[in-house]
Amino acid sequence: MIETAVMSHQQIRERIATLPRLDIALKNTPLEEARNLSRTLGGPRIFVKRDDLTGVALGGNKLRNLEFRLAHAMKDDPDTVIVGLDLQSNSARQTVGACNKLDLKTILVLEGRRPNNVQGNLLVDYLLGADVHFAADQREQRAMLDSLAEEVRTSGGRPHILNDNPMFDVASAVAYLEVTLEVMEQLEARELKPDYFYMSSSGKGSAGIMLAKKLLGADFIMQAICATAEFDLPSRTARIANETIAALGLDIEVAEDEVINTEAFVGKGYGIPSDAGDEAVRLFARTEGIILDPIYTGKAAAGLIAHIREGRFEPDDVVVFVHTGGTPAIFKWNELWI
Secondary structure (H helix, E strand, O other): EEEEEOOOHHHHHHHHOOOOOOOOOOOOOOOOEEEHHHHHHOEEEEEEEEEEOOHHHOOOHHHHHHHHHHHHHHHOOEEEEEEEEEOOOOHHHHHHHHHHHHEEEEEEEEEEOOOOOOHHHHHHHHHHEEOOOOOOOOEEEOOOOHHHHHHHOOOOOEEEEEHHOOOOHHHHHHHHHHHHHHHHHHHHHHOOOOOEEEEEEOOHHHHHHHHHHHOOOOOOOOEOOOOOOOOOOHHHHHHHHHHHHHOEEEOOOHHHHHHHHEOOOOOOOOOOOOHHHHHHHHHHHHHHHHOOOOOOHHHHHHHHHHHHOOOOHHHHHHHHEEOOOOEEEEHOOHHOOO
């Protein structure tokens, strides 16, 4: 383990470089100041980190994670990647696109029933050529993952179940540790420093930004907005951060009481749009031409907007909103925008 005081960007990047990695995503995505949005809200300076522009399969945050997840998977020399995710999963779409880049077959086991009208991420999954299966619940999904892997082996193939990949959580945190460095450098070029980060996260990506804060000795606040009430967020976020610390060979610790994450903007439930989230999607679109989605980034933006309206910020505060993608969901929920 490396005794860890404040580290430089170069030192952090050297630690990240010790992990196996593929080159899939477009990195150094733009940092765009949302002046019209800020003026409309009477709020702080808002900068949008455009991680919806990472390239493959319409982009999004998962492509950065997949550089590490799939690098670990390639140790097994697979010809087929199998993954179980939600019916309208952004991760599923980006996984299929990334596997296409690597000349790997992808089998998706999605929780839910195939809709009569195929839209959103599911439509893109089919366009990308995934072999799509549907499971009624997580128990059936797990059984199908195992049985499909066995079918691949029986036919002479080499399957890798991505859900069992030990980098599944850590990869997200490492990716957003690196994203934080990008943002800091992009702001430094403007002679600015961040005061707040806002991000849709259930504990993985935000763990990386929290880790960056500790390693850099920075004083910004990482405010995560969770799109589900499924998790014990302080425990989960701290666990993932500390697993990432171990993977990087560092000697620090993230405690549960350092985690700032809220379920206050989930609304009626995971995967269900909310009035506040829908308003945020429209506001970003109609002030900045930036398209959010109503399931993840829209709800995170709803949290930011609510906090601005509550008067939490000073006019010259610098707030970074991490846009994690999810654009295809606007087509699934097309009736919301008409």
